Amino acid sequence: MCGRYTQTLNADDLATAMSARDETGGEVRERYNVAPTTTQPIVTAGGAAEAPPAEGDAAPAAGGRVLRLARWGLVPSWAKDLSIGSRMINARSETLAEKPVFRKAFAARRCLVPVTGFYEWHRPGGRKRGQPYFIHRGDHPGVGPAGPLLAFAGLYEVWRGADQPLVTYTIITTGPAVGLEFLHDRSPVVLPAAAWDRWLDPGYADTDALASLLAPAPAGVLDLYPVGLEVGDVRNQGPSLIERVELPPGIPDPRANPVQPAPVAGEPVVDHIPAQAAATDWAPAAAPLDLTLFGDAP
Numbered sequence: 001m002c003g004r005y006t007q008t009l010n011a012d013d014l015a016t017a018m019s020a021r022d023e024t025g026g027e028v029r030e031r032y033n034v035a036p037t038t039t040q041p042i043v044t045a046g047g048a049a050e051a052p053p054a055e056g057d058a059a060p061a062a063g064g065r066v067l068r069l070a071r072w073g074l075v076p077s078w079a080k081d082l083s084i085g086s087r088m089i090n091a092r093s094e095t096l097a098e099k100p101v102f103r104k105a106f107a108a109r110r111c112l113v114p115v116t117g118f119y120e121w122h123r124p125g126g127r128k129r130g131q132p133y134f135i136h137r138g139d140h141p142g143v144g145p146a147g148p149l150l151a152f153a154g155l156y157e158v159w160r161g162a163d164q165p166l167v168t169y170t171i172i173t174t175g176p177a178v179g180l181e182f183l184h185d186r187s188p189v190v191l192p193a194a195a196w197d198r199w200l201d202p203g204y205a206d207t208d209a210l211a212s213l214l215a216p217a218p219a220g221v222l223d224l225y226p227v228g229l230e231v232g233d234v235r236n237q238g239p240s241l242i243e244r245v246e247l248p249p250g251i252p253d254p255r256a257n258p259v260q261p262a263p264v265a266g267e268p269v270v271d272h273i274p275a276q277a278a279a280t281d282w283a284p285a286a287a288p289l290d291l292t293l294f295g296d297a298p
Contacts, residue, residue, distance in 0.1 A: 001090050002152070002171045002188040004231065005034045005118035006134075006242065007041065009149065011067065014114055017145045018043050018196075020065035027069055032241045034072070034115075035234040036089045042070045042154060042169050043112040045200045065200060070111075074170035075159040076101050082159070085168055091155060093174040093189060093214035097207050102170070105155035106210070108202045112191065113152040113171055117242065119231055120183040120224075122254060131251070133183060134227045134242045140220035144193035150222075153189040153199060153214060177217040180224070182254045190217045224255075 011028040015021065020043050028041050046064040073085030088101065096106040117137070121130030137143060137150050144151060156169040177187040191199055195213050198204060225244045230236045247253055 001173055001184060001186045002118050003036065003089060004234075005115045006032050007034055007114060008032065008116045008239075009114070009147075011041070013147075014041060014149075015067050017147060017149050018065060018067065018112065018114060018151070020067040021046065023066050023068045025069075032237050032239060033231055033234060036073050036086055037071060039069050039071050041067055041114060042156060042167075043067055043114065043151075043196075043200070044109075044156060045202050065196075068167065070156055070167040070169045072171075073168060074101070074105070074155060074157055075161075075166065075168040077157055077159060079159060079161065081161065082166075088168075088170050090173045090186075090188075091170045092186075093153075093172050093211065096155070096172070096214075097211065102155060105157055106207060107205055109156050110199050110202070110210075111154040111156045111169055112196060112200065113154040113169060115150050115152055116148040117150070118188065119227070120180070121232075122183055124254070129229075131247065132227050132229065132231050133224045134231075134244075135180065135222050135224040136242075138220045138223040140218070142192045142194070143190070143221055144196075151191050151193070151196065153191050172214060174214050175216045177222050178219040179222060179255075183224075187216060187222075189214045190221055 007028075008030045009017070009028075010030070011022050011024045011026065014028065024041055027039070031038075031040070034040055043065050046066045071082075071085065072089055073082075074088040074091070075082055075085040079085075091099075091102050096102045118135050119132050120135060121132050123130035137148055153172040154169045155172065156167055159166045159168060172189045173186040174189050175187070176183070176185055177190070180187050191213060199210065199213060204210070226247055227242060228240075228245050231241045
C-alpha cells in the first residue's frame with residue numbers, strides 16, 4: 001500500500017520534469033511526510049479537471065498536461081461528505097474496472113501523482129511497532145527524467161458537495177515491486193515516462209489495455225534503506241526524516257535474505273520473476289499501446 005510519501009520538488013521543477021503547465025498558484029510545499037487528506041500536486045490532462053462531464057457525457061478533450069492541487073483521498077462525486085476520502089487513499093489495480101467508487105474515474109479521470117519517495121514499515125511477526133524504510137528511485141534508466149521524481153498512477157474525482165469544487169485523488173496499488181516483497185504484498189504503481197501520455201488521455205477508453213500498465217515495478221526502479229521512527233508521527237517534517245539509520249543491534253537486515261513475493265489474498269499466485277530478467281524486461285502493454293515501458297533508454 002502507500003500511506004505516507006515525500007514530495008520535495010518545487011512547482012517549477014515538477015512542471016519542467018513532467019512537461020506540465022503549472023496551475024498550483026504557488027502553493028506547492030516541500031513535504032517529507034505527506035499524509036492522507038492533505039493537499040498535494042497531481043498531474044492531469046489539460047482541461048480535464050475544470051469541468052468534469054455530467055452523467056452520460058463524453059470526457060473532455062485533453063490539452064497537454066497540467067500540474068494542479070488535489071486532496072489525497074478520493075471522494076466520489078455522489079458522496080454526501082468528505083469522510084469517505086480517508087478510506088480511499090489507495091485503489092487496488094485488480095478491481096478498478098469493477099468497483100463503482102473507481103470505475104468511472106478509471107475510464108476517464110486518470111492522473112499522475114509526483115513523489116520523491118515513500119515509506120513502508122517492516123513488521124516481522126506482526127509487530128505493532130515496525131521499522132520504517134524510505135523507498136526512493138533506483139537506477140533503472142526507464143523511469144523518467146533525471147532526478148528523484150517518480151510518477152505514481154492515480155485516479156481523481158471532483159466533488160461538488162461544498163461551496164467550491166474539490167479535486168481529490170487516490171494512488172493505485174498492485175503486487176509488490178521487486179525488492180520490496182519483505183515489506184508488504186502491495187506497492188504503488190510506478191508509471192514510466194513512456195506511459196504518461198496514454199495514461200492521462202481521457203479519450204482513451206480501452207481499460208483492458210490500461211490495466212496492463214498497472215504491474216509491479218521491476219528490479220532497479222526502486223531502492224530503499226531504513227530511517228528513523230520519527231516519520232511515524234505525521235506532525236514531523238524535514239529532511240532528517242529521510243536520513244539513513246543503522247538497524248538496532250540484534251535486528252537482522254531482512255534484505256540480506258530476499259523472499260519470494262507473498263501471494264495477495266484472493267488473487268492467483270504468480271511465479272516470481274528472476275531479478276536479472278525483471279531489471280530490463282517489462283511486459284509490453286496490449287495493443288495498440290506498443291510501449292517499451294521500463295525498457296532500457298536508447
